[in-house]
Amino acid sequence: MTGQRLLPGLVVGRVRGLPMSRELILRTERLVATSWLACDVDDLLAVHSDAETMRFVRQGRPETREETAALVDQYMAEHAATGFTKWRVIDLDDHLVGRAGFGTQLDGRELGYTIRRDLWGHGLATEIGAALVGWHLAHAADVPLYAYVAVDNPASRRVLDKIGFEFVRREDHCGVPCELLANGLTP
Numbered sequence: 001m002t003g004q005r006l007l008p009g010l011v012v013g014r015v016r017g018l019p020m021s022r023e024l025i026l027r028t029e030r031l032v033a034t035s036w037l038a039c040d041v042d043d044l045l046a047v048h049s050d051a052e053t054m055r056f057v058r059q060g061r062p063e064t065r066e067e068t069a070a071l072v073d074q075y076m077a078e079h080a081a082t083g084f085t086k087w088r089v090i091d092l093d094d095h096l097v098g099r100a101g102f103g104t105q106l107d108g109r110e111l112g113y114t115i116r117r118d119l120w121g122h123g124l125a126t127e128i129g130a131a132l133v134g135w136h137l138a139h140a141a142d143v144p145l146y147a148y149v150a151v152d153n154p155a156s157r158r159v160l161d162k163i164g165f166e167f168v169r170r171e172d173h174c175g176v177p178c179e180l181l182a183n184g185l186t187p
């Protein structure tokens with residue numbers, strides 16, 4: 001396929017013979033989701049090394065550069081193998097805003113998102129979350145879409161409310177008291 005350049009280093013679709021190119025997943029008014037490259041580690045580390053940001057994410061603690069590098073590798077491998085992962089989310093000036101996308105969960109997929117802390121409170125998680133629900137409905141509408149949210153994370157619970165998730169049950173997830181929610185538009 002021939003790539004179409006949209007932002008520096010960004011092309012649409014998988015481009016044979018250009019392994020250093022990014023894949024565009026979706027765009028919103030303020031955000032762009034793309035696949036990852038190995039050179040993105042330090043950008044993601046700026047998000048994943050912050051204790052408050054990581055409180056309800058992964059192991060619940062800030063992560064090292066080695067852990068972040070391994071995660072970027074994992075995201076690249078997942079995307080290549082399945083066509084989805086937690087993608088890189090940037091603003092229209094190509095600055096990292098966070099990461100958001102899907103993992104595998106129960107009989108379906110799980111929505112997840114993390115936004116850089118200095119950008120909280122501007123509707124960005126809601127914007128990318130709503131776009132990802134749309135992406136899921138366009139690509140896998142017959143697959144249930146879930147989300148886990150810690151009972152102590154009201155901001156994320158509110159985001160999930162706003163983008164159409166409904167309470168299923170309370171359960172511990174990775175040892176943390178959580179609510180399991182499902183998107184009302186999926187089975």
Ligand SMILES: CC(C)(COP(=O)(O)OP(=O)(O)OC[C@H]1O[C@@H](n2cnc3c(N)ncnc32)[C@H](O)[C@@H]1OP(=O)(O)O)[C@@H](O)C(=O)NCCC(=O)NCCS
Nearest residue numbers: 053056113114115120121122123124125126154155156158
């Ligand atoms: C949770 C998170 C993604 C929210 O991102 P964000 O871009 O600030 O979210 P938005 O601005 O789109 O929406 C946040 C909503 O929560 C509300 N909110 C924020 N803090 C709140 C609180 N303590 N109690 C209740 N509601 C709260 C906001 O008012 C807003 O709702 P509104 O639009 O009705 O006013 C962000 O805080 C984050 O990245 N946290 C760390 C990672 C994380 O917890 N990820 C989710 C794992 S399930």
